[in-house]
Amino acid sequence: MKNHDLDNELWFNFKEHCSGKHFIVGNPHTFHGRISAYCPQKDVFFNVSLREIDEMPLTTKYWIKGFLVGNEPACPVDDEGDVFPRTHEEFIHWDKNIKLFHKTGYWYSGDRNCGVCGLKLLNSWTEFDCETCFEKK
Ligand SMILES: [Zn+2]
Ligand SMILES: [Zn+2]
Known part of the structure; x- marks a missing residue:
């Protein structure tokens, strides 16, 4: 020490x-x-x-x-480099991602889909299957 x-x-x-x-x-x-x-x-x-x-x-x-x-990853921007409005799908996805990031402290860079149903996974989600499929196991 x-x-x-x-x-x-x-x-x-x-x-x-x-x-x-x-x-x-x-x-x-x-x-x-x-x-x-x-x-x-x-x-x-x-x-x-x-x-x-x-x-x-x-x-x-x-x-x-x-x-x-x-350490939060930057929020997504459109082709002009502007932040998406808070109601935009991209922003909503990012916002969910960040909320979970504060619980897991985990961030996978890149796109991943659920191994069972194919749903797009949050980067901060730590499992290979989505929440719904994971709970069914
Ligand atoms: Zn140790
Ligand atoms: Zn699934």
């Missing part, structure tokens, strides 16, 4: 990695929402998304909230 400039209050549990505390490092500049973190138990750096975190104190929760706002 001493060699790394980390904040002791910005910890979280990530059981998939190990049972000890992990610490927020910053922005890895890989995918939207990814957070770079440090594991003192294994002395390794790794990247994590909000949905993968098991437990965290309020300090970490609010660090991530602010981080995700600053």
Whole structure:
């Protein structure tokens, strides 16, 4: 820990990695929402998304909230470079995407469709099937 400039209050549990505390490092500049973190138990750096975190104190929760706002992918623009009106299908889709992004901290860049029914998936949706098909399983 001493060699790394980390904040002791910005910890979280990530059981998939190990049972000890992990610490927020910053922005890895890989995918939207990814957070770079440090594991003192294994002395390794790794990247994590909000949905993968098991437990965290309020300090970490609010660090991530602010981080995700600053990390929102830009809203879609038309051929002239203007933002679509809020009632436009493209804007509505983006708005839903962003709302879910704040819960998952996940963003797939590119288009994906549901593996079952073919519906266009939100970029911030973490499953391969849409919500309806996923719930039927
Ligand atoms: Zn660990
Ligand atoms: Zn589906």
